[in-house]
Amino acid sequence: METQKALLLPSKQGEWVIGTVAVAKPGPGQLLVKIEATALNPADWKIQVYGVLFETFPVILGSDAAGIVIELGEGVQGFAVGDRVFFQGYFVDSARSTYQQYALSNADVTAKIPKNISVEQAATIPACIATPALGLFDRCHEDSAKLFPPWEDGGQGKYIGKPIVIFGGATSVGQYAIQLVRLAGFGPIITTASLKNTTLLNELGATHVLDRDLPPEALLAQIAALANAPIEIVFDAVSLPQTQNAAFDILTPEGQVIIVTQDAIDQEKKRLAPRKRAVVVLGNVSAPGREQTGRGLYAKLTELVGSGAIKPNRVELLANGLAGIPYGLKRMQEDRVSAVKLVVRPHETP
Ligand SMILES: NC(=O)c1ccc[n+]([C@@H]2O[C@H](COP(=O)([O-])OP(=O)(O)OC[C@H]3O[C@@H](n4cnc5c(N)ncnc54)[C@H](OP(=O)(O)O)[C@@H]3O)[C@@H](O)[C@H]2O)c1
Structure with missing residues (x-):
């Protein structure tokens, strides 16, 4: 597959739109992941409503993903095609944003999903x-x-x-x-x-x-x-x-x-x-200076979640895949989300 659907912010304070973008190739140390679930974060509505952070458009946002590894970059160890994984998006690089159907993840800050949780629950964890x-x-x-x-x-x-x-x-x-x-x-x-x-x-x-x-x-x-x-x-x-x-x-x-x-x-x-x-705090394990602690955390996350020491958030699954995200972000903005993480399945996008 060469192209995919993504949720785009086409301009500063513009209206969200579903578009078609290229699927990236994994570089050394990276995984290409088919995103089965991505979670919504308040940062995404703030970027759209206040027009902050980006000057060049279109932009793809999204900081949480869980899915299946479909390709390994050079030198990756410890992962195989077909593994269920979760990782934090890093929308400084749109290939690593998660409001799309496929994304790249750095293997050293990616964790396997333990058997006791669903892919949707896993998507609540990273950011x-x-x-x-x-x-x-x-x-x-x-x-x-x-x-x-x-x-x-x-x-x-x-x-x-x-x-x-x-x-x-x-x-x-x-x-x-x-x-x-x-x-x-x-x-x-x-x-x-x-x-x-x-x-x-x-x-x-x-x-x-x-x-x-x-x-x-x-x-x-x-x-x-x-x-x-x-x-x-x-x-x-x-x-x-x-x-x-x-x-x-x-x-x-x-x-x-x-x-x-x-x-x-x-x-x-x-x-x-x-x-x-x-x-x-800027809470991203890929942000400058955060990598070492991020790697340490990811080395232990599968075990912590698998043992029940860390429990995922409750999930509310929204309809219409990526097209359901603007509705969810509006609810977050209006303080109409309580103790639940809003999640969509990107491959359900109409
Ligand atoms: N710095 C970073 O890197 C970073 C990363 C992620 C998130 N954030 C920020 O962290 C904040 C939380 O994000 P989130 O995704 O965790 O939010 P969230 O789950 O969407 O927040 C919804 C919750 O906010 C609670 N809430 C709202 N106003 C409150 C108040 N005055 N006192 C106590 N609880 C209140 C509500 O609690 P009740 O239901 O109990 O009323 C509700 O459950 C946001 O501002 C977000 O932008 C920052």
């Missing part, structure tokens, strides 16, 4: 686990809390007795953050969400779920009452200005907040607390 994995546990990068990773030998249970706060536990990113910090031993794990998601978040490892709509003063008071020690780290998977500022207020004088959007913490707060750190 949303990378963000807390790199934001919290990347010892090779300044934009990280540089904690010892729970996927490395000796990492599980390392932070027993340390409290942590995760804002937005029901976000896809937040669900993986909760699971990673649970493996690392943190406790209590205090999170915010709609209270209807309490059972799910408790099952993933949150010890306390607080209402996402609590006013900041009440939220901070409840967190202080629940924590067994001062809060050194907050992972803010919501990262609206109000959550970032609340996170900054909770921290010890040398504490760190990990932010997943742009830094919106008041300058005056920062001036008064110069030793607190606000870390903005």
Whole structure:
């Protein structure tokens, strides 16, 4: 097959359109993967609506894929044609974007799908686990809390007795953050969400779920009452200005907040607390400087997911393949997605 369907952003702030593009050939160390499922991410609607990040069009977005290896590039070891795999897209290179039917993946940051999960569940993992994995546990990068990773030998249970706060536990990113910090031993794990998601978040490892709509003063008071020690780290998977500022207020004088959007913490707060750190994370295992930690994570992902130590997000499958993505992105933009990952099957595109 030489060509395929892809979801294109044809111009800055343009309307999504299904187009035909070439299927790329895998280079050294790469796999060509038939994408059976790709997941939606808020970054994609933000790029379209705000007109950010790209100046040259058309653009293909998409950061999550799961599917079947159909061709190996030179020198690839450990994979075979027919393997079921999942990987994070890297839309800096459109051949590696995932809103298309075939994409290239670097083999060293690709994992085999364990038998206990579906291809759709596997597609929920890559971007949303990378963000807390790199934001919290990347010892090779300044934009990280540089904690010892729970996927490395000796990492599980390392932070027993340390409290942590995760804002937005029901976000896809937040669900993986909760699971990673649970493996690392943190406790209590205090999170915010709609209270209807309490059972799910408790099952993933949150010890306390607080209402996402609590006013900041009440939220901070409840967190202080629940924590067994001062809060050194907050992972803010919501990262609206109000959550970032609340996170900054909770921290010890040398504490760190990990932010997943742009830094919106008041300058005056920062001036008064110069030793607190606000870390903005770009959660992609292929981003410059992230490769080593990304490879380490991917070497262990199949085992972590296969053993049930890391559970995928719940899936809501959308109709019409790639053509269903604009509808899903609109729902994300309107905050009409709760504790579920929207997924499409690109080969169902009409
Ligand atoms: N920096 C990076 O590289 C990177 C990578 C991936 C994502 N992100 C960003 O991370 C954020 C989360 O992404 P996602 O894909 O995980 O989102 P998502 O799953 O689509 O987010 C939906 C969830 O947001 C929760 N939520 C919304 N407002 C909230 C609030 N004020 N307090 C607590 N929870 C709230 C809702 O929780 P309830 O249902 O419980 O109400 C809902 O379940 C987005 O801003 C995204 O752009 C950044």
